[in-house]
Amino acid sequence: MLKAFFLFFLFLSALYAQSYSFTELRYSDAIGKSMQLDGEITFKKEGLEIKYPKSKRVLDYDGEEISFFEDGNLVELPSEQISNMMHYFDILKLLHEGDENELKSRFIIKKLNEKTLLYPTNNLKYYIEHIELLKKNSTLKNIKLFLKNNDSITINITNEIS
């Protein structure tokens, strides 16, 4: 559910770029283990596309619908998952357009050395504890999401593709 949301932060420092590759490290408190995923995200005029090349999985959002492909085959997702993702994909899309005011309207923003801490003020606060952004040479390199259930997700931006 939160995946789409945090992916957005990849682009905070490079709002007009189109495609990025990233590494995602998830820690699950329930099983006490982490998993890693490598992917690419591309912003399109009306939506976005996320690819996981290793697992041949593609997530395509055209602004209206979300389609999920596994090995080129369309896989049906639970409606609850779709509606949650769409909600956050819209935020992602809006913010990709560079809407910093929107960001300020949803988070309390604090600076701590090279880190920027975002504390949600709206209903996201029921799921997200806070978000940590790390910039190096004015470029966003690392994002950490600390969730209410003690899970965490770390995104490392490896490079800009185009």
Next chain:
Amino acid sequence: MKYLNHLLLLVLLLVGFLLKEHIHISTNLLSLFASKESVEKLSIANHLGYSKEMLIAVKGFSKESKQNVREITKKLQSLQDIEFVQFTLTPSQDIAEYYKKYYPLLASFQAKKLTKKEVQKQLQTLYDKQLHSVFYTSIDKNDPLKLFHLELTKSATLKHKGNMIVLGEYGYLIRVQTNIPPSEMGRAKRLYDEVQSIIKVFPDTVAFAPFFYTVENSAAFKSDVQWIAILSSIVLILIYFLLLRNIKLLVETLVTLFSSMVFAALFATTFFDNFNVLSLAFGMSLTAVSIDYLLHYYFHNFYESKKRVDKNVLYGFLTTLSAFGVFSFIPIPIISQISFFALFSLSYAYVVFSFVFPYLGIKSYTRTTEVQSASSGKKISALSLFFISLILFSYSAFHFKLDANIRNLDYQNLSLKSAEKLFKDNSKSSLSPVIVEAPSKELLIENLHILKHSVSKSFSLASFVLDKKTCEQKRDALKQYNFTQLRAYIEDASLKVGFRDAYFKDAYKFAEKKQEYKLPNLNIFQSFSLSAYNDGKRWYSIALVDDAQKAQTLPFVTDINVKAMFDKSTQQMYKKLVLFGSFVLVIIFVLLLVSVRKKILYALNYILFPVALSLAVLTTLGSINIMHLFSLIILVAIGIDYGIYMSNSKKPTHTMLAIKYSLLSTFAAFGVLIFSSIVALNSIGMVITIGCVAIYILIKVMR
């Protein structure tokens, strides 16, 4: 004695000044047309925010449009008469807290009994997802098997793109709740000006609120009435100064008319709690009918004669008085108020014209050159004209179409209408508002739930708040479910699957707690245009339904569709008007019979023919509105006098001359309204002008 007329006016003005604290004039036009119950319900609807909503659309979905939405919102929030501004669908903190507090009861609960094996299978799937799914799956340690599901209620009326509210494909939408009561013109004008000054700097931004019509149309109304008043004065001056060459007569007549109006206004505002400004305006216009008495006296040199009473004028006055006397009892506020006013104003005018004017030293009428022979030209019999009137009535009856839409009477504000159309065309909702009521807050929720189950689609507080029955059912379902056993299965299976020890130790404990449910503050749902109002006796709320007719069959539901209300009350009004009108016609017929005897048909034609001709023309041109009907009453009042004068006249040429001048005066008072761009005024002008033409035809051609 020479200044008696002026003295009387001074006395009346003094009385008016002394009683000014007790004079209340209502500006609520609705109370004149809709039933008392409908007016009460609309007043409640206003308390609930209905019709106080303002919509602002910013064209496009660009970053700039979004920025404009935010800037406009910020500026609007600083205005005094704005309750709240909304441009996103984000539920308020209060609603989120409400969902959180009553989660076990508000969420749907899948009460399926699970076996140990099934639990292990589900946990295994969950575990696998944590390690292999490309989607992050959050594990809820309180509800790992997802037995509870809470679907957040979405607005039934608002479309959205992402989290922002949109107006179809037009652009972003800002929803504003104002606290402007419909009757407060000053505040409405101030807010209107403030909003216009905010949005004018943002390109492609359109605002609309129902009160914009009041503000914009009243300005148009004012300018229209101003030039019509000038036109009316010019015509009156032409009649009195250029044709009659008697300026004193003009001054004394105007003083008398003004005194009559003050006299009647004092009585009417004392008698009626909510005497309306529209009734006052109409009543004042009706006072001008009394000019007939004066002109009849004037052209028959009554003031020089030793006679104390002119029987014709007295009969005319008494017949008119009887008609308005009956109409003052009609249960249609506007007609009863106008009739009541007319009773007093015409009586005052009659007394002054009859008994005061002889002492004012008015020069008698001496010019006789304009008096033409009454017997010249071909004439048509009264019987033929009576049949022509009947034919015209039959024609009108076949083409009769009633326009019940009160809005059509207003100034046709095309720019605002197109703004309203933009919002309506792009609106998502096809649901109609109804008011639901109950003696208590709890019963209100019960009733809203009954309504929810009675119609196929609805949106109300019942979409958010539980009723007692559902609450009990949910409690029972939770109580009966064996969460302790399920937790034991989960703890056992989770260890086998590979979850951390005791990770699910508190699973479903939240559902085992005693579930208390207290009705929330119902006004926290205002962002969904839903709230509750208590008038001290009963509780009310607005619900949106797909079938208002069906909903209305429930005893606690009232349709507040203003158009439907007016349609209903106009139909009822029409029936009552027909009933009282028939009664009045019988009285007029009897009184005419007494005063004109054998010439009854001749006198009756002065009422029937103008009304029939007006109706025939109006039904040919389009539909009949309520103002046409009121104007026909004025026409009847005029016709009675002329019928009696012409039937009993011993000097028909003088009477004809008096009537001609009287017709010109009537045209000056009402007929000029035909040039107005406001439909209500234009309608009056149209009827009176046709009526004047019809009477002129009668005096020329009837024998």
